[in-house]
Amino acid sequence: MKIKNCYFPLFVSPGVLEKEKDHVEGFAPEVAWVTKSGKSDLEVPIAIRPTSETVMYPYYSKWIRGHRDLPLRLNQWCNVVRWEFSNPTPFIRSREFLWQEGHTAFATKEEADAEVLDILELYRRIYEEFLAVPVIKGKKSELEKFAGGLYTTTVEAFIPNTGRGIQGATSHCLGQNFAKMFEINFENEKGEKAMVWQNSWAYTTRTIGVMIMVHGDDKGLVLPPKVAATQVIVIPVPYKDADTQGILDACAATVKTLSESGIRAEADFRDNYSPGWKYSHWEMKGIPLRIEIGPKDLANKQVRVVRRDNSAKSDIPMDSLVEKVREVLDEIQQNLFSVAKQKKEACIKVVKTWEEFLEALSQKKLILAPWCDEEEVEKSVKERTKGEMGAVKTLCSPFDQPELPEGTLCFASGKPAKKWSYWGRSY
């Protein structure tokens, strides 16, 4: 996609941070300020980036002169800090997190619009094809869009156990708001002065938290094979009077064979833990596939494999090891996604009235409701549902809209509905 990697500083001066009014209003309460170095007070406190629009765009203004400098497409992998006061949750809501943030500038809105969706599709693929987490593509409401942007698209996930939605990753069209404040202008093909159209988009270490919550069970983590650092754990199962050395050798050979074929395998040769203890240990760590090798397996030239996702056991002949392990890993990847998708879909509840809405909410459903698309109505829904569990908000208006028959009314305001929207409590 011709996007180049770059790196901009962690610190941002108050002057540029405060340049785009809506943007700073959105982020100001969460900004961490460095005011001291050693024992000395700084003359001017300096902020830690909550996001890098204001760090990068003063340079975009310098670098972009003519239409031949466009598109400008940069990405950085870095940490950002948002001093959240609500419950910190590892990976999901933490004061520091890691992300990639892409920042692009185009000559036309059409190009910017197209890129917003191209990136969103990449995010959907990360979730669905790698993390095995089903997501819903859609657009955020005006209240929930990125501070200072024109519109925000999102991939939304849902955690059935807690009945909460979670924003997976967002791709924003910033329009020309930042271009105006940071004077990012160019001479177009006709020699006229024009303003760029900008996007920004990011996915974060939150993806890890979503994956953990969607697949984890009472035994611990469950990692999809495609993203597991270790895909296969090999455990020797020696018996008294058995050929222990032969078993250890077979385990080492199994790891070697798998590793040479690009499968990420390790063995646990520790002699101060029992096989049973090791099974639980590696289940807790979510390793997708366990291979056990005992005297019988050795004799039969086979290994026993046990899946983390459904505990299914089977025997694999040593001479088709790689091929069969690869097959099982693919099945696990597919199965995790199918199960997660079924669970999510079972949670979707279409409602048309406030009463149905409240009932679905009490049942921890992912609620799809016709909405008048008015900001005041979203605020009032928040107000009416606030409490210990947190208020309900819109998650997104899905791109894939069900039919909306003429005369359908908003579930909350009773006014004519303009679109279907997902609603729920969220992380």
Place this chain on the structure above:
Amino acid sequence: MKIKNCYFPLFVSPGVLEKEKDHVEGFAPEVAWVTKSGKSDLEVPIAIRPTSETVMYPYYSKWIRGHRDLPLRLNQWCNVVRWEFSNPTPFIRSREFLWQEGHTAFATKEEADAEVLDILELYRRIYEEFLAVPVIKGKKSELEKFAGGLYTTTVEAFIPNTGRGIQGATSHCLGQNFAKMFEINFENEKGEKAMVWQNSWAYTTRTIGVMIMVHGDDKGLVLPPKVAATQVIVIPVPYKDADTQGILDACAATVKTLSESGIRAEADFRDNYSPGWKYSHWEMKGIPLRIEIGPKDLANKQVRVVRRDNSAKSDIPMDSLVEKVREVLDEIQQNLFSVAKQKKEACIKVVKTWEEFLEALSQKKLILAPWCDEEEVEKSVKERTKGEMGAVKTLCSPFDQPELPEGTLCFASGKPAKKWSYWGRSY
């Protein structure tokens, strides 16, 4: 090397930061403190990591129980902040920089000692084989070693133009100092309680600054081919009445052929700049090799190549393009290293007396002198040479020690010399 990547937080609490006394004394003046979020003062200010020993080792204490948990070898790629008050210089001395920091724990000092040198050798290879910068391997003096560590090894570079040494990267043996303060203990094979031996080691974005200063010239950057993001820039040289489209097509084909062979090539097709302007532009950006294609080249089925390092020009037949370009890139890489090495070696001056030392210093030499290895003497040399240009200090005691005949005296104190050491002003 079985080192695993990890990530620890940016923030460190005052409690753990101050646990190792020498360590905090070394870093305290440079630590940036967050004291506010939004408009609220934090109850307890929190520090930004200047390095991560104190962030990581509380966890090492929890994770390490028995000898089977050792060695523990983790690495993280991250940013750190040191609020330097001396002249900030891009890449060389900046308040935020990027690095990898490795943190390892071993059961024995022997293993730790061996790893210190294994890592140092990797750093030498990064400098010499990739950045084409010659370095000297050696040990830091007690005054210059890592705060809180046992000993520090270093690869030192030298900038002939300014006559200053520069620390390239360091690999530290921490001994058991941190293990003691953070209680990193384990049960050894005999069932006895023991303390781990630790190392930490890092190389930073400073490598980029060293590379720029060693190879750069009056036309701008000079990038070694192995690390250049773009290795070859292809520039069309159209003439009036010539087959412009044919030339553009040949340029595009050249980029395609090179790219498909893994050579990082781009073309500059902008039509609002002259070829001459483009030559200067890409020279300034340090691209190792320029390919020009004009009507004659097209007719002769050849391209003209121009080296950035020595301006040498030659013609390459299109049908041996990849092979020849690869050869030339290898030659450039070799030549940059040879030239830098010759220049550095021409700067080395062996001195035996204070007078010779001062003369060599005024000639911007890299000074090798016999030294008594006493901290007070290094301090006094610093004191006697301080001034506008900055004080002189030891750069390192090279592992490769010249013979030191019995009776050789320290150049500074007149006491019996114990070793040869490099001295100089530094970045």
